[in-house]
Amino acid sequence: MIQLDSKDSIFICGKSVSGLAEKYGTPVYIYSxxxxxxxxxxxxxxxxxxxxxxxxxxxxxxxxNPHIAKILIDCGAGIDAASPCEIELAKLLGVPNNRILxxxxxxxxxxxxxxxxxKVVFNVDDEGILPRIFRFGVPEVxxxxxxxxxxxxVTGLQTFGGAQAKFGIDPESAVQAYSxxxxxxxxxxxxxxxxxxCALDVDYFRENTRTLLGIAHKVSxxxxxxxxxxxxxxxxxxxxxxxxxxLNIYSVAKAVGDELRDIKNSILAVDGSIFMEPARYFxxxxxxLVGRVHSIKYREPKNIIGxxxxxxxxxxxAMYKEEGGFHRLLFxxxxxxALVAAGICGQVCENTDFWDKNRKVPDSVEINDLVxxxxxxAYGYSMSYQYNGRLKPAEVLIDIHGNDxxxxxxxxxxxxxxxxxxxxxxxx
Numbered sequence: 001m002i003q004l005d006s007k008d009s010i011f012i013c014g015k016s017v018s019g020l021a022e023k024y025g026t027p028v029y030i031y032s033x034x035x036x037x038x039x040x041x042x043x044x045x046x047x048x049x050x051x052x053x054x055x056x057x058x059x060x061x062x063x064x065n066p067h068i069a070k071i072l073i074d075c076g077a078g079i080d081a082a083s084p085c086e087i088e089l090a091k092l093l094g095v096p097n098n099r100i101l102x103x104x105x106x107x108x109x110x111x112x113x114x115x116x117x118x119k120v121v122f123n124v125d126d127e128g129i130l131p132r133i134f135r136f137g138v139p140e141v142x143x144x145x146x147x148x149x150x151x152x153x154v155t156g157l158q159t160f161g162g163a164q165a166k167f168g169i170d171p172e173s174a175v176q177a178y179s180x181x182x183x184x185x186x187x188x189x190x191x192x193x194x195x196x197x198c199a200l201d202v203d204y205f206r207e208n209t210r211t212l213l214g215i216a217h218k219v220s221x222x223x224x225x226x227x228x229x230x231x232x233x234x235x236x237x238x239x240x241x242x243x244x245x246x247l248n249i250y251s252v253a254k255a256v257g258d259e260l261r262d263i264k265n266s267i268l269a270v271d272g273s274i275f276m277e278p279a280r281y282f283x284x285x286x287x288x289l290v291g292r293v294h295s296i297k298y299r300e301p302k303n304i305i306g307x308x309x310x311x312x313x314x315x316x317x318a319m320y321k322e323e324g325g326f327h328r329l330l331f332x333x334x335x336x337x338a339l340v341a342a343g344i345c346g347q348v349c350e351n352t353d354f355w356d357k358n359r360k361v362p363d364s365v366e367i368n369d370l371v372x373x374x375x376x377x378a379y380g381y382s383m384s385y386q387y388n389g390r391l392k393p394a395e396v397l398i399d400i401h402g403n404d405x406x407x408x409x410x411x412x413x414x415x416x417x418x419x420x421x422x423x424x425x426x427x428x
Contacts, residue, residue, distance in 0.1 A: 001032050001286070010332055010372055013398040017290055018332065020396065021370055025410060027291040027313050027393040029381050031063075033071055033400045035286035040075040043236070043281065046253035051261050053273040057101050059234055060086050062279030062378040063287070065395055067407040069093055072282060080234075080277040084114040091118070101231070101277065103145060103192070105167055112136060123192050123231070127169045127177040134184055143190030143231065144169055144177050148211050168193070171215050178223045189225050190275070191216045194233025198240075198280060200247050206255035208232065213259060213267070220267040229273045232256065236281035240326050240375055247281075280378040287377020289314055289393075293331075293369045294347070303342045305361065307371055310346025311353040312390050314376060315383045318352045329359065330372040337362035348388050381408075386416055 001013055010017040013032050020030060040056070047054040057080040058072040064086065069079065070093055078099030079090035090100045100120040104111055107129060115122050116136040123143040124133070133139065147168030169177055178189065193212040196204060209232055216227060237247050260274065291309035311318040316325035329344070340363040344355040384392045391411035398404045417423030 001035050001288075010330055010370070012288060012372075014402055015398060015404055017370055017372060020404060021290050021292070023404075024394050024396055024406065026370070027289060027308050028410075029287055029289050029376065029393060029395045030404075031068060031283070031287045031377055031395070031397050031407075033286075033397060036068065036071050036282055037075060037400065039282045039286065040072055040077065043249055043276070043278065044076065046249045047274070047276065049250075049253050050257045050274055052268060053271070055099075055229070055273045055275050057099075057275060057277040058282060059277050059279035060089065062382060063283045063380070064089065064382050065407055066093060067397055068283060077282075080279075081120070084111055084118075087114065087118055087120055097121075098141075101275070103277075115139075121190065123190070124177075125168060127173050127180075130177070130180055130184075138185050140186075141188040141190065141228065142181050142186050143192050143229070144174060145192045145194070146171060146174055146212065146215055148193060148195050148208075148215075165195075174215055174219050175222045178219050178225060182223055182225060188228050190229040190231055191219070191227050192231035192233060192275075194235055194277075196235050198237035199235045200237040200239065200244060202248065202251045202255050204235070205232070205252045206259060208235075209256045209259040213263060216267050217263075226269040227267055227272060228269055229275045230268055231275035231277065234276065234278040234281070236276075236278045238280055238284040238375060238378075240328070242328065249281075282378075284378035285375050287375075287380060289327075289373040289376040289380060291371050291373070293365060293367055293371060296365070296367060301341075302358070303340075305342050305344045305365060306347065307344065307355075308347055309355070309371065309373060310348040310388075310390055311350065312348055312385050312387045313346065313393055314373060314380050315385070316379055317355045318350075319383075321352075327355075327376060328374040329355070329361070330374065331362055331365055332370045333362040333364050337364045339363065347390055386411070389416070391416060 012030055057078040059080040060069050061082050073093055079095050080101045081087045081090055082104050087100055087102055097119045101123055102115045102120045103123040105125040112132055113136045116139055121141045122139045123145055125145045145168040147165060147170055239246055289309060291307045293305055293307055295306035297304040319325055339360040341358050342361045343357045344359050346353045381395055394410040395408035396404055397407045418427060
């Protein structure tokens with residue numbers, strides 16, 4: 001997706017970064033449709049080796065631009081939604097109810113009522129909300145997100161399982177939770193687990209599957225139910241650093257398949273499916289963020305390079321400093337230039353608005369140079385926000401035929417104040 005020519009100019013899908021920056025301005029997110037489709041097809045092909053049917057859901061939280069979501073929907077993906085707004089977006093994109101999986105946490109009554117009345121597949125994060133769910137109706141299909149318990153520090157990036165995690169119900173409560181749901185008349189069930197994110201270790205998926213199947217087997221025997229689906233979550237990682245190897249998705253499928261072949265007593269219905277709900281794996285390496293160097297402060301022992309890629313534009317480096325919110329950076333400078341350590345920051349008036357305080361960069365970097373943040377397609381624009389009057393950037397898609405076009409306009413002051421009464425008057 002990224003290429004350097006003989007002069008070390010940067011190209012994305014054959015398009016000059018300098019030309020795209022000139023056309024659309026900076027900062028700007030740029031996505032490759034070809035890469036998204038390749039990523040989806042690779043996973044779908046790998047999962048085809050499983051001993052059961054499979055269904056893939058795109059966790060739309062990672063990149064919610066409807067153009068990006070539609071690419072994956074057209075490939076065959078359903079949508080994993082985390083909020084009523086994401087359910088509504090999926091419906092607007094034509095996704096049927098049975099292809100929308102709602103996995104929220106700490107839900108309000110509005111969230112619950114919307115999900116129940118939308119008749120989507122409800123994946124419940126907290127056994128305690130069951131009475132509130134049944135106030136609004138009885139979902140046709142219900143699943144529980146199981147917290148595996150124990151110490152589940154899996155990836156070093158984000159951990160969603162274990163005693164201190166905010167997600168899921170305790171394994172010890174699973175039998176009771178499913179029993180309560182069954183007594184209320186629910187006949188169709190699923191089960192879900194996702195204890196980690198951005199995993200690059202095949203054994204993580206093997207162990208996660210084994211743990212989930214063990215809990216599901218106990219529930220099936222004691223409650224007397226079969227599962228319509230077993231949801232292995234997402235967590236498929238991408239390498240953010242040069243020393244990381246890409247995840248072998250075919251090895252993941254084999255590891256999962258080996259565990260599934262040991263299913264006993266038909267805990268999965270005859271026509272049941274295995275679900276997965278990736279996000280980063282589809283769009284992470286399919287997007288880059290292009291910015292520009294606007295200042296260089298010459299300091300000892302390291303210079304500070306100021307760019308227009310601030311923490312409000314890409315939040316991950318500021319949010320995950322301790323856990324590795326790292327993105328590789330390319331500058332439009334010769335790749336054989338000597339490298340020096342420098343601090344790299346954005347334009348927001350916060351000390352945390354640093355990409356890195358000790359990043360190796362070409363010593364020839366100058367004001368007005370372009371900088372490209374790699375692997376920015378997931379949790380990039382979708383986590384951006386307005387601050388300091390620094391508004392959200394534009395988004396551009398390079399389609400399967402190599403054509404580039406705007407899929408989201410750059411924000412203006414209209415978006416900042418246009419929904420306030422005074423703002424509407426001021427903008428007249």
